[in-house]
Amino acid sequence: MVRPLGPRPLAARKALPLPDDATRVLLLAPDPHARFAAVELSREFVVEEVLDGGYGLCTYVFAWDPEREPVQSLTRYLGGYGDLRMRPDLATVTPVEDGVYAVVCDVEWPGGEPVHVAPRQVLIDELRAIEALGFVPSVGIEHEVTFLDAEGAPLTAHGVDYAVGGTERLRPLLRDLRAKLAPLGVESARGECHPGQYEIVLRHRDALAACDDAMLQQLIVRATAAEHGVTASYLAAPQPGQGNSCHVHLSLSPSAPEGFLAGVLRAARALTAVWAPTWNSYVRLRTGPFSPRSLRWGVDDRTASVRVAGTGAGQRLEFRFAGADAQPHLVVAALLAAGRAGIEAGLTPPPEGEEVGTLCATPWEALAALGESKVLGAELVGQLTALLQAELDAGCDTVTDWQRRRGALRA
Helix, strand or coil: CCCCCCCCCCCCCCCCCCCCCCCCCEEEEEEECCCEEEEEEEEEHHHHHHHHHHHEEEEEHEECCCCCCCCCCHHHHHCCEEEEEEEEEHHHCEEEEEEEEEEEEECCCCCEEECCHHHHHHHHHHHHHHHHCCCCEEEEEEEEEEEEECCCCCCCCCCCCCCCCCCHHHHHHHHHHHHHHHHHHHHHHHEEECCEEEEECCCCCCCHHHHHEEEEEEHHHHHEEEEEEEEECCCCCCCCCCCCCCCCCEEECCCCHHHHHHHHHHHHCHHHHHHHHCCHHHHHHHHHCCCCEEEEEEECCCCEEEEEEEEEEHEEEEECCCCCCCCCCHHHHHHHHHHHHHHHHHEEECCCCCCCCCCCCHHHHHHHHHHCCCHHHHHHHHHHHHHHHHHHHHHHCCHHHHHHHHHHHCC
């Protein structure tokens, strides 16, 4: 059940059978906050009813904030809190525990129209558009995660970048993760440079599978960590000066025209809210030494926001914009949309190393810049704007330890 690797057009995706040992099926729909909305059903019910008829999902899944409170300005998704329909994509069948298999779903309105702001549908729409130009993407996603003990302390007292020694407290968890993540096709896993930090890299595959599997990986990592009394944190900045990232390695078949890179660099600032959707995201962008805000590209340069990596058939673009808190489907869709616009406009990238701008430094800048985006649809921009504004409002309504400490210093 290991995923097919390399580029694969949407039409070539194939359904997988539900294995004989499946007793329960977990239907999953990616939401705007990089997590799944889930419903668990019996295998019999899925086979008899859901594969043909779909299954209900409340509309507010695409209008809620991280605390599952409705964002009132997204009225189309609130109203009477009615049902959308989840449509299982059997190309995504994945074991998550004994007898339980996950299936990622598309989501549509009762009349059959796709929900175009659903992150998975946003990506599908962009894939159709770039395939129409004759290109098929291949994507590899690497996520960094911080493992914390029951008291909230990192499981390593220091960075364990490329280390073997120093990871002893992680080994029981990592042993279980190797087995549970095997169906997803892991390329590499290693200690990273900040306390408790680990990086897991998935092998290149079609863009939709890459994003589905990145989220399935996070689901499995979090659940397995919890079984060990450990918290797996995908916070973009665990501490100032630290960063958990979502680096996207992307290539096109046939090879990407120069306009693709140029288009992404041109649109990247306006799309900051996609790469950095939370307050914490901006701590990573402002203080993380390997989370560059400077918009420039370089060959095998990890200090650049876009790194040209690999050689020959393995050459690819590594986009280093996004934090681990970003929604993968939206990140990849935004890259494809921006790159496609660059191809269509016949753009030429700047010389290597030349800075052509910066990502936004604050969420307020990102909110303003998002309205200037020319590559995302109006409905999606409206939804992302409402969600970021809700994030800002919630932060401004909260008293934090930082505020208390600063206030005490004024005495």
